Amino acid sequence: MSEVLASSERKVFRPRPRMGLAELMRDDIVSGALPAGSLLKTIELSKRYGVSTNPIREALHQLSGEGFVVLSRNRSAQVRSLDETFVRNIFDIRTLIEPYLIRVFVEQARKDDLDRAREVQQRLEVTQGDQVEWDKLDEEFHGIMYKRHFNGEARAIRQRHGEVVRALARRYPISSARRATVLKDHWEIIEAVEAHDADRAAQVVERHARGAERHLLLRMREGA
Amino acid sequence: MSEVLASSERKVFRPRPRMGLAELMRDDIVSGALPAGSLLKTIELSKRYGVSTNPIREALHQLSGEGFVVLSRNRSAQVRSLDETFVRNIFDIRTLIEPYLIRVFVEQARKDDLDRAREVQQRLEVTQGDQVEWDKLDEEFHGIMYKRHFNGEARAIRQRHGEVVRALARRYPISSARRATVLKDHWEIIEAVEAHDADRAAQVVERHARGAERHLLLRMREGA
DNA sequence: AACACCCAAATTATACAAAGTCAATGATAG
DNA sequence: CTATCATTGACTTTGTATAATTTGGGTGTT
Numbered sequence: 277m278s279e280v281l282a283s284s285e286r287k288v289f290r291p292r293p294r295m296g297l298a299e300l301m302r303d304d305i306v307s308g309a310l311p312a313g314s315l316l317k318t319i320e321l322s323k324r325y326g327v328s329t330n331p332i333r334e335a336l337h338q339l340s341g342e343g344f345v346v347l348s349r350n351r352s353a354q355v356r357s358l359d360e361t362f363v364r365n366i367f368d369i370r371t372l373i374e375p376y377l378i379r380v381f382v383e384q385a386r387k388d389d390l391d392r393a394r395e396v397q398q399r400l401e402v403t404q405g406d407q408v409e410w411d412k413l414d415e416e417f418h419g420i421m422y423k424r425h426f427n428g429e430a431r432a433i434r435q436r437h438g439e440v441v442r443a444l445a446r447r448y449p450i451s452s453a454r455r456a457t458v459l460k461d462h463w464e465i466i467e468a469v470e471a472h473d474a475d476r477a478a479q480v481v482e483r484h485a486r487g488a489e490r491h492l493l494l495r496m497r498e499g500a
Numbered sequence: 501m502s503e504v505l506a507s508s509e510r511k512v513f514r515p516r517p518r519m520g521l522a523e524l525m526r527d528d529i530v531s532g533a534l535p536a537g538s539l540l541k542t543i544e545l546s547k548r549y550g551v552s553t554n555p556i557r558e559a560l561h562q563l564s565g566e567g568f569v570v571l572s573r574n575r576s577a578q579v580r581s582l583d584e585t586f587v588r589n590i591f592d593i594r595t596l597i598e599p600y601l602i603r604v605f606v607e608q609a610r611k612d613d614l615d616r617a618r619e620v621q622q623r624l625e626v627t628q629g630d631q632v633e634w635d636k637l638d639e640e641f642h643g644i645m646y647k648r649h650f651n652g653e654a655r656a657i658r659q660r661h662g663e664v665v666r667a668l669a670r671r672y673p674i675s676s677a678r679r680a681t682v683l684k685d686h687w688e689i690i691e692a693v694e695a696h697d698a699d700r701a702a703q704v705v706e707r708h709a710r711g712a713e714r715h716l717l718l719r720m721r722e723g724a
Numbered sequence: 725a726a727c728a729c730c731c732a733a734a735t736t737a738t739a740c741a742a743a744g745t746c747a748a749t750g751a752t753a754g
Numbered sequence: 755c756t757a758t759c760a761t762t763g764a765c766t767t768t769g770t771a772t773a774a775t776t777t778g779g780g781t782g783t784t
Contacts, residue, residue: 286659289519315731316683320735327769327770328769328770328771329734329770329771330554330768330770331768331769331770332558332772333556333558333735334561334768335561335623336755337558337561337562337565338561338562338565340562340565341566342565349735349777349778350732350733350734350778351734351778351779352503352733352734361650361741365650365651365652365654366653366654368651369597369651369652369653369657372597372600373593376592376596425587426589427589427592427593429567429586430589430593433593433657442630454631511740541765541766541767542766542767543766551737552737553734553736553737553738554735554738555736555737555738557767557768573767574743574744574745574764574766574767574768575744575745575746575767577769613751
């Protein structure tokens with residue numbers, strides 16, 4: 277019937293544009309490309325990301341579940357502000373969860389896990405300038421210790437919070453002093469795990485998280 | 501142009517059916533109406549709930565964010581199994597978060613909060629048979645102590661986990677022995693808060709949560 | 725200032741097209 | 755003859771498009 281819209285004009289069902297529209301949008305939120313408080317209108321977003329409104333709405337629902345946007349009926353979604361309070365909240369939870377996670381690793385750590393951790397740690401030592409590479413290795417280091425924990429819920433919470441923190445850290449890069457402290461903490465964690473000292477490992481991990489929080493907050497205050 | 505579909509046949513845009521399709525579906529999941537592991541096909545669901553597939557897809561995304569269903573690309577969503585492992589995982593996290601939450605309440609508790617808590621507690625004492633009423637009051641009791649905590653992320657996690665547990669508890673009702681223990685725990689919490697003893701409050705709350713976990717697991721094993 | 729009205733945007737319904745999944749079927753090699 | 759692998763087709767999800775309708779906020783009138 278209607279040849280008005282020739283096939284040249286019609287958008288042509290991008291098969292798998294998606295390796296995560298929600299992930300894309302989350303990155304844009306945390307990186308500041310979608311500023312806190314801004315109104316996310318589905319049509320604008322659909323233009324911005326080159327998809328129709330349906331996937332946008334689904335992504336918004338997912339992000340709402342994750343706490344990055346606030347939905348209200350018949351109103352534009354709003355970007356959740358990622359301020360100091362938010363960072364503090366996230367790190368409070370992280371400070372509870374990470375010691376809980378590491379205790380299991382102390383008991384179940386295999387030799388090849390520890391070898392891998394040491395290897396990653398050595399690569400961290402020589403990674404100087406590159407923030408992204410550093411973040412990747414740091415996540416891998418901790419990921420080795422948590423990835424086999426039975427509590428998938430806890431792992432998921434830590435994972436989500438980690439993504440926020442990493443994205444924020446890209447905005448406020450790490451100092452070299454902090455890097456040195458991180459490296460020291462990591463070696464101490466490895467030592468504690470090798471010694472099967474769960475209490476010490478948990479304690480170091482907690483201190484490690486608190487240190488990361490303090491450093492990020494400091495950077496946010498002076499860098500904003 | 502097309503009058504082919506007369507208004508008699510066309511579904512007529514239900515104006516505000518939705519105060520939570522996702523909530524409806526979540527209840528059906530936790531209550532077992534949508535059995536664990538079953539495949540959630542969007543068309544079937546749209547018939548079941550009397551809406552079109554669009555809202556269904558959005559609800560599925562939200563439930564996926566909340567962890568009740570598992571989405572994989574190009575495959576039907578699957579209902580997450582709410583088994584013992586899941587309960588244990590949730591309570592592990594709850595056992596970390598609730599003591600953290602109560603500590604702030606010990607410091608900030610107002611007189612009217614405590615009065616209200618006592619009032620709710622007295623209503624709990626006389627609530628015998630009604631599981632739903634009991635759950636409502638129990639949630640209100642703890643809600644009083646947590647609702648003003650600054651950490652909205654932690655509150656949200658606890659809230660979500662609480663909903664699951666309550667829904668499961670409807671399937672495996674509480675025993676009268678457990679009720680007595682809960683009442684004793686609650687008075688002990690009130691006492692600790694009044695005495696400004698954060699450590700004791702945290703300790704009691706942790707024990708309270710562990711007790712709830714043990715009781716629910718027991719019921720699940722014998723009741724299934 | 726109170727009120728009605730209008731408009732932009734969201735919400736829902738529906739239809740259709742493209743692409744992935746899965747299983748059954750059939751062909752082929754050993 | 756049997757086991758393995760490729761093809762096919764039904765079913766399902768994912769995406770695009772558009773119409774009908776509600777909602778909430780802003781605008782203008784009294």
